[in-house]
Amino acid sequence: MSANSRLTIAAHALAWIGLYQRQGHEVATSEQIATSANTNPVVIRRLLGELRRAGLVESRRGVGAGWSLARELESMTLLDVYEAVEPGPLFAMHRTTPDQGCVVGHGIQPAMQSIYEGIEETVRRELARVTLANVLRDVLAAPR
Amino acid sequence: MSANSRLTIAAHALAWIGLYQRQGHEVATSEQIATSANTNPVVIRRLLGELRRAGLVESRRGVGAGWSLARELESMTLLDVYEAVEPGPLFAMHRTTPDQGCVVGHGIQPAMQSIYEGIEETVRRELARVTLANVLRDVLAAPR
DNA sequence: CTCAGTTGTAACAGGGAAGGTTGCAACTGG
DNA sequence: CCAGTTGCAACCTTCCCTGTTACAACTGAG
Numbered sequence: 001m002s003a004n005s006r007l008t009i010a011a012h013a014l015a016w017i018g019l020y021q022r023q024g025h026e027v028a029t030s031e032q033i034a035t036s037a038n039t040n041p042v043v044i045r046r047l048l049g050e051l052r053r054a055g056l057v058e059s060r061r062g063v064g065a066g067w068s069l070a071r072e073l074e075s076m077t078l079l080d081v082y083e084a085v086e087p088g089p090l091f092a093m094h095r096t097t098p099d100q101g102c103v104v105g106h107g108i109q110p111a112m113q114s115i116y117e118g119i120e121e122t123v124r125r126e127l128a129r130v131t132l133a134n135v136l137r138d139v140l141a142a143p144r
Numbered sequence: 145m146s147a148n149s150r151l152t153i154a155a156h157a158l159a160w161i162g163l164y165q166r167q168g169h170e171v172a173t174s175e176q177i178a179t180s181a182n183t184n185p186v187v188i189r190r191l192l193g194e195l196r197r198a199g200l201v202e203s204r205r206g207v208g209a210g211w212s213l214a215r216e217l218e219s220m221t222l223l224d225v226y227e228a229v230e231p232g233p234l235f236a237m238h239r240t241t242p243d244q245g246c247v248v249g250h251g252i253q254p255a256m257q258s259i260y261e262g263i264e265e266t267v268r269r270e271l272a273r274v275t276l277a278n279v280l281r282d283v284l285a286a287p288r
Numbered sequence: 289c290t291c292a293g294t295t296g297t298a299a300c301a302g303g304g305a306a307g308g309t310t311g312c313a314a315c316t317g318g
Numbered sequence: 319c320c321a322g323t324t325g326c327a328a329c330c331t332t333c334c335c336t337g338t339t340a341c342a343a344c345t346g347a348g
């Protein structure tokens with residue numbers, strides 16, 4: 001599977017902002033987060049922009065600008081993040097319509113569709129069980 | 145997510161071969177399956193080649209050549225197919241190593257890793273619950 | 289022995305998504 | 319007015335999937 005790292009980077013950014021705020025800072029910059037994630041600030045801004053549209057973070061411009069959490073980490077789940085940054089489905093159908101004159105070609109898509117929907121629902125439930133506060137706790141618990 | 149259709153096409157091919165054999169035929173050709181799936185025979189041969197390596201199908205060359213099932217559809221699950229055609233993980237880590245000098249950069253990968261492993265395990269369990277015989281039954285049950 | 293039909297596989301092209309990079313307008317507290 | 323940052327567009331590179339062509343290898347039928 002050509003998996004991407006969007007969910008990972010988004011969770012990284014949120015955990016970083018959350019910890020930074022716990023340390024008494026008001027806002028975090030994309031520059032700081034990008035350094036921690038070892039990537040480009042624009043990549044972080046793009047992802048945080050999607051999280052802002054989902055109501056998870058807020059941004060401030062001008063002097064003293066940066067990003068802050070819109071909600072507590074405790075009330076934010078990985079499902080919220082996933083839905084904000086991953087639009088597409090986990091499994092894809094045929095790129096071209098199968099032969100509708102063939103019994104298998106005709107019935108395969110509805111059959112697979114309902115299986116895939118069940119799996120995606122399960123994944124969503126798993127993601128919903130993990131809050132970003134859980135993630136940050138695990139991050140801080142990592143052996144040094 | 146840049147999802148691919150490998151699992152879908154592989155399941156399509158297996159269901160097609162299974163139905164064809166139930167109708168009394170010995171082997172199916174990649175040409176026939178490709179017509180049903182509306183794709184190129186080489187794409188089918190590539191996927192079936194991976195399924196052969198996994199022990200799900202067999203191939204015969206020469207005159208009267210083609211593909212046949214190596215096991216009953218009842219004993220074949222979507223997990224078997226998934227493992228044969230999808231090597232990678234569902235979610236990816238950072239493409240570059242995060243800043244190990246940062247607390248978050250250091251702890252984020254083990255934290256996300258264990259979450260992802262749990263989710264993948266759940267997905268595997270779901271896939272293992274569905275046999276290819278189930279798939280074929282659903283395919284044939286589709287309204288005309 | 290030859291031939292036709294099929295697999296096995298390499299090679300390459302095209303498309304699309306993700307990630308990285310640059311550049312710059314817009315904003316705002318000091 | 320200025321410095322620091324976001325917002326965003328544009329472009330490039332890389333990677334993977336899919337499709338396609340080409341051809342050698344194989345084998346039962348005749």
